[in-house]
Amino acid sequence: MNSPEIERLIQLLAKLPGLGPRSARRVALHLMKKRDGLLTPLAEALGAAAEAVRTCSVCGNLDTRDPCHVCTDPRRDQSTLCVVEEVGDLWALERTNSFKGLYHVLGGTLSALEGIGPDDLSIAALVNRARRPEVSEVILALNATVEGQTTAHYVTDRLTECDVTVSRLAHGVPVGGELDYLDEGTLTAALRARRPF
Structure with missing residues (x-):
């Protein structure tokens, strides 16, 4: 036709x-x-x-230069690495203008069903970056899915050999959220992650 x-x-x-x-x-x-x-x-x-556009050889971001603008910005905090699944997650965090450290894009999550193992992601490169003496914290900003949590646990295990603090993004009640509309998993995470007021 x-x-x-x-x-x-x-x-x-x-x-x-x-x-x-x-x-x-x-x-x-x-x-x-x-x-x-x-x-x-x-x-x-x-x-x-x-x-x-090309992929940054350091962090995995997309940019017109390699290393990318984020990796080469001297104002960035070199001691903190934020680990994300995909470039879109990096861009989302950058839009908040609240994180001033460096990033590492894994390129996905571990998934036995899809045949994605540790060698398919940039986990080894992350461990190498975390070994650098100036890096003191690795923030896991992975999605709160089964695959994301599995990947977070695996990455945490791999980072035990590095002298870094491993933290993760808080999970729980979103800003503007009403408790009655939230699922049980979100409410449970919010109760566990509570902090002094």
């Missing part, structure tokens, strides 16, 4: 997170209608990003 070019565009768009085949068709149609204002600039931006 559609030309091969349009079908290829729809198939590629459908591979993006949150887009299924129908949503991909709608996006493709919208792009075609806004060819000059959206499709052409988007194609140029994608080409430029594919050409210029």
Whole structure:
């Protein structure tokens, strides 16, 4: 029904997170209608990003230079490493503007079901970074999922050979959350992580 070019565009768009085949068709149609204002600039931006963006060899962030801007910023606290699963998690923490240390992107979590083991993640590189004398704390900012917690325990075990304090992000009641709407796991974590008022 559609030309091969349009079908290829729809198939590629459908591979993006949150887009299924129908949503991909709608996006493709919208792009075609806004060819000059959206499709052409988007194609140029994608080409430029594919050409210029690379993975930081130190932390795993995405940037146009290697090492990335975060790793080379002299104002960063060199004593603290924040471990995240994916680059999107790093970007989320950076948006808060509250963490001034360095990051380490694991590239995922351990998952026996998906066949992802320790060698598939950058855990060995993390241990090497944590051995540096200036590093005193490693913060585990991993998702509160079964895989995230499994990965956190494994990483903690691997870091016992390093002279660092290992901490993790607090879990519990979100700001603006109402107790009646929270699940039992979140409430249990909040009670365990309570602190003086």
